[in-house]
Amino acid sequence: MTRVRLSVAERRGELLRAAIEQIEARGVAAVRIADVASALGVSNALVLYHFSTKEQLVAAAFRHAAEVDLAQLRKLLGRRTSALRRLRSAVRWYAPTGQAKGWRLWIEGWAAALREPALREVAQDLDRQWKAALAEVIAEGVAAGEFRCPDPHGTALRLTALLDGLAVQLTSYAGAVSRARAQQWTDEALARELGLEGQALTPSGQ
DSSP: OOOOOOOOHHHHHHHHHHHHHHHHHHHHTOOOOOHHHHHTTHHHHOOOOOOOSSHHHHHHHHHHHHHHHHHHHHHTTTTTSSSHHHHHHHHHHHTTSSSSOOOHHHHHHHHTTTTTTTHHHHHHHHHHHHHHHHHHHHHHHHHTTTEEEEEEEEHHHHHHHHHHHHEEEEHSSSSSSSSHHHHHHHHHHHHHHOOOOTSSGGGGOO
């Protein structure tokens, strides 16, 4: 069967999505150019035409995944509703108990970034953008009088650190913590950071 001819952008997108799937399945260290090519039924040479090394392919795959995640974050934080609703939606989506995909991918990425400068740059850029987006909405909520938070940037750092840590526990260590307990801790942390202890962080409550 003749393959459909794709544009350069379409082909790169196809290769990046396949690379993400292979990294999640095999890990950064074990994945090969041949694995990505085989998954799509194309030659190694085609993959190398678009990405001259495995390192370039891996870094580009992580950046592609990061851009998808950031687009969803901006969508959630850009809704026409209260800052608290937007924050709660974003945190619940990002949490390892939520609908965000790819925690195995990011845990792999964090480990590989210790040795790969290009991958470390991608991970740090994503981390900065996540924290900045959350801090901005927290500041909006403070200005609107919805809640109290003297340090939006510190709050964003602590919340993301908690969620990243819970992701490791839930993804890497089966049974270490239940999904229900992780969600409870996430809600409690958000309420505590915003000075809302004892108030229900439910859609009907805010």
